[in-house]
Amino acid sequence: MSSKRFCEICNNIAILSTTTGELVFICTACKNQVLGEPEDTLIKTDVSITAIDLDSVLIEFGRYDNCNPLEYKPCLKCKKTDYMRYIRSRETLKKIYICPECDYSETS
Ligand SMILES: [Zn+2]
Ligand SMILES: [Zn+2]
Numbered sequence: 001m002s003s004k005r006f007c008e009i010c011n012n013i014a015i016l017s018t019t020t021g022e023l024v025f026i027c028t029a030c031k032n033q034v035l036g037e038p039e040d041t042l043i044k045t046d047v048s049i050t051a052i053d054l055d056s057v058l059i060e061f062g063r064y065d066n067c068n069p070l071e072y073k074p075c076l077k078c079k080k081t082d083y084m085r086y087i088r089s090r091e092t093l094k095k096i097y098i099c100p101e102c103d104y105s106e107t108s
Helices: 051-062
Strands: 004-006 013-017 024-027 070-072 083-088 095-098 105-107
Touching: 013 051, 024 051, 051 083, 051 095
Parallel strands: none
Antiparallel strands: 004 013, 013 024, 070 083, 083 095, 095 105
């Protein structure tokens, strides 16, 4: 099963969220919940998504998104790159830096 789907509403990428232990895909743009397989009866639609959860989705997705801008910021973990991608936190509006080489992320 793929861990990514597309939002039926806005066509952005929805990512599998296991935060609640339920199988649900969350749109990274509008927070719409995209259902998994139609026959999957475990899906619940009353899952509330916090901004923190959304940020972790943004980080996971943003690492591979070449549209996110690079900024001079050496990665402290792998030291392979001097430039990290950044995204804006939906909650705090601060920058979150993401190393494109490893799984390191850092809030400004
Ligand atoms: Zn959407
Ligand atoms: Zn790194």
